[in-house]
Amino acid sequence: MRYPPLTSVVLSLCLAGASCDRQTAPSPGGAGTPSAPAEPTKSVPKAGLTSALGSAKTAPEAPAANPATPAPPKEPSPEEVAKTVAALQKIDSVLRDSNLPPAKAGLQLAEMASDSSVPLQNRTEALQHAVNLLPDDGFGALHGLLSAPDAPVSLQDMVFNEVHNRPVTTQLPVALLLLKSQDPDVSSRARNLLRFHLDRDYGDDLGAWVKPTEEALAKAKGVPAPAP
DSSP: OOOOOHHHHHHHHHHTTOOOOTTTSOOTTOTTSOOOOOOOOOOOOOTTHHIIIIIOOOOOOOOOOOOOOOOOOOOOOHHHHHHHHHHHHHHHHHHHOTTSOHHHHHHHHHHHHHOTTSOHHHHHHHHHHHHHHSOGGGGGGGHHHHHOTTOOHHHHHHHHHHHTTSOHHHHHHHHHHHTTOSSHHHHHHHHHHHHHHHTSOOOSOGGGGHHHHHHHHHHHHTSOOOOO
16 A cells, blocks of 8 residues: 655645644755754734733823812992992091191091991001191000000001101000000010110010000100109
């Protein structure tokens, strides 16, 4: 029984889809000639494998929240508008009254600035005119404003800045009142002013500053010091 040649058998197997190793096939040159090395088989990545192993797209970050839109300014009530208009009319009337001496005009404006029922913007304007019209010995009209526990710091600061342009007899009473201010900055500056005139710091006891200040005030006025 004759068998088909080996080459024909191998070729038939390769054509049938079986694994065919080129190194096992005899070379055309004979059994002693080495066959060429097989080329490495390149693996073809399967679709979707790369993304599944770590190249997946990063989920987009959530957009940053927009900052809250500031609320629109509150509209003043009719009552507030009426108060503002009335205060403006009074300030204008005082300033236009040519028969009113400056000291009296300053006194009326100081009273308005000390009135907590008047809108702050009107109190501020009234005080600006008052400190310009009041004489050195007329700042007592502002003592109620300076000693009020709820006095606006902006008004206290305005008086304190103006008092530096006045004599020591005006500075000392104002500084003594502002020493009790609820605002630490105003209180600290008033203390520094008193210490400058008294040549001594009397500490945190506010009552300890009263007598030395009164004595310095009497000396500046040229009158006897108050009795102890």
